[in-house]
Each structure stands twice: as structure tokens, then as C-alpha cells.
Amino acid sequence: MTRRIAFFDSGIGGITVLHEALRLLPNEDYIYYADTLNAPYGTREKHEVKKLVYDAVDFIVRQGVKGVVIACNTATSAAVEDLRRLYSIPIIGMEPAVKPAVEKNGREHKRVIVTATPLTLKEEKLRNLIDRVDNEHIVDLLPLPELVKFAERYEFSGEDIAGYIREEFGGFDLEQYGTVVLGCTHFIYFKNILADILPSHIDIIDGNRGTVSNLKRTMENRGEQGSGSGRVEYYISSTLSASEDELKKINSLYKILSTL
Numbered sequence: 035m036t037r038r039i040a041f042f043d044s045g046i047g048g049i050t051v052l053h054e055a056l057r058l059l060p061n062e063d064y065i066y067y068a069d070t071l072n073a074p075y076g077t078r079e080k081h082e083v084k085k086l087v088y089d090a091v092d093f094i095v096r097q098g099v100k101g102v103v104i105a106c107n108t109a110t111s112a113a114v115e116d117l118r119r120l121y122s123i124p125i126i127g128m129e130p131a132v133k134p135a136v137e138k139n140g141r142e143h144k145r146v147i148v149t150a151t152p153l154t155l156k157e158e159k160l161r162n163l164i165d166r167v168d169n170e171h172i173v174d175l176l177p178l179p180e181l182v183k184f185a186e187r188y189e190f191s192g193e194d195i196a197g198y199i200r201e202e203f204g205g206f207d208l209e210q211y212g213t214v215v216l217g218c219t220h221f222i223y224f225k226n227i228l229a230d231i232l233p234s235h236i237d238i239i240d241g242n243r244g245t246v247s248n249l250k251r252t253m254e255n256r257g258e259q260g261s262g263s264g265r266v267e268y269y270i271s272s273t274l275s276a277s278e279d280e281l282k283k284i285n286s287l288y289k290i291l292s293t294l
Contacts, residue, residue: 038262039055039059040103043067044108045073047218048066050242053288056266058247059260060264064265066269075109076179084113101125132215134239135237146172146215174206184224212236215240219242222242
């Protein structure tokens with residue numbers, strides 16, 4: 035039996051990263067673990083998030099996986115370095131696509147908005163990344179915690195969401211901006227509605243492709259390419275095994291992602 039790769043998130047956001055992995059690494063088999071019992075993470079204190087992540091990853095590693103993708107920017111910010119010291123298998127984290135956004139917009143004399151959860155935006159990991167690449171100080175930050183709540187309720191369109199997005203971006207002169215970075219995996223479900231609301235010259239980007247490319251390189255360097263078929267086993271923290279109803283909901287997410 036092929037050893038699997040695990041994806042972990044507080045809820046359904048990480049499905050967006052797993053979807054990318056299924057396209058780029060179709061010969062792997064996977065575990066997906068959603069800590070729905072404790073979601074959302076982004077408005078919690080850091081010490082709470084670290085404890086939740088440790089517990090989840092401990093369960094995941096006991097399933098005999100060959101690597102773990104922390105498919106959650108908040109969990110990555112809070113715990114990924116400590117996890118790498120605890121485990122010998124690769125622990126892959128998320129990184130918002132700040133660098134490519136800054137490189138592009140610096141040349142074009144535009145600004146960048148990085149969106150994420152409140153905890154991600156105040157964590158040292160993101161601040162260090164911005165300090166390292168944003169020499170011209172063109173990055174602004176925007177927390178969008180309600181998008182996580184909408185996603186976890188499987189609400190992906192409607193005037194409540196559109197109104198929230200318009201209100202949150204209303205304080206920016208969007209003609210000055212060239213890129214919006216989605217620094218939370220939950221936000222990706224709202225790419226289409228964001229594209230409808232934001233001016234057409236603004237690019238909307240995320241770090242999913244870079245994360246999965248890193249995973250692919252890591253597995254190749256370790257000589258641990260898979261011989262699977264893209265099979266996924268889902269775990270939900272509230273019940274451990276996903277029910278038929280939950281699996282139907284998860285499958286509906288792939289249909290949404292195929293349109294983005």
C-alpha cells in the first residue's frame with residue numbers, strides 16, 4: 035500500500051490546496067483532516083491554535099503518512115516551525131504569494147493588498163516575509179475573517195458576501211492597486227465574486243500552486259513519488275470519519291473549484 039500525503043486545515047479551506055495537488059500529483063493517495071470542531075482558527079489566540087494543530091498533526095502522523103501539508107495559513111504561521119522540529123517527515127506550510135505580487139507591482143508602480151485572517155496578519159512569519167521582499171513599502175493588509183465563516187457554512191455567493199467584500203475594500207483607492215493576495219485558503223472559493231467586485235485591472239492570486247510545487251519537489255528529492263491513484267480519505271475532527279452527507283458537501287467543493 036502506497037504511503038499517503040496528509041492535508042490539514044481547520045475546515046474546508048485546505049480542499050483548495052488538495053484540489054491543486056490532485057491535478058499536479060495524481061499518482062499520490064491522500065488523507066484530508068478538517069478540524070471542524072474547532073474552526074475557525076483565524077480569530078483565536080496563537081497558543082490555542084498551536085495546541086489544536088499539535089493534536090491534529092499527532093493524529094495524522096499516526097496514520098502512517100509520508101508528509102503533511104498544513105493547508106492553512108493561520109496554522110502555518112502559528113506552528114509550522116515547531117512541527118518541523120518534532121517530526122522527521124516533511125511538514126509543508128503555506129506562504130502567501132507576497133513575493134511575486136511585490137515584484138510585479140513594484141515594476142508597475144502599483145500597490146498590493148494582502149488579505150488573510152487576523153491571526154495570520156499579526157504573526158511574525160508574515161511580517162518577516164513582507165519586510166524581506168517589500169523594499170518599496172507597497173503592501174497593505176486587510177483581514178477578512180467573515181469569509182471563513184461564509185465558507186464553513188457553504189455560502190459562496192449572494193448579497194451578504196458581496197456587501198461584506200465591498201465594505202471591507204471600500205477604504206482603499208483601488209486604482210492604486212494591482213494585485214490582491216489571498217492569504218487564506220478559504221478565500222479562494224470567493225475568487226469569482228471578488229473578480230466581479232474589484233476593478234478588472236487587479237490580479238487575484240494565491241499561494242496554492244507554489245505550495246504544491248514545493249510538495250512535489252520535496253517528494254522527488256526524497257525519492258518518495260507515489261504509486262497511488264488520487265484516492266482521498268477524509269477525517270472530520272467532530273466525528274473522525276466523514277459522513278455521507280459531509281462527503282457530498284466536500285464533492286460539491288471540487289465542482290466550485292473547477293470553475294475558478
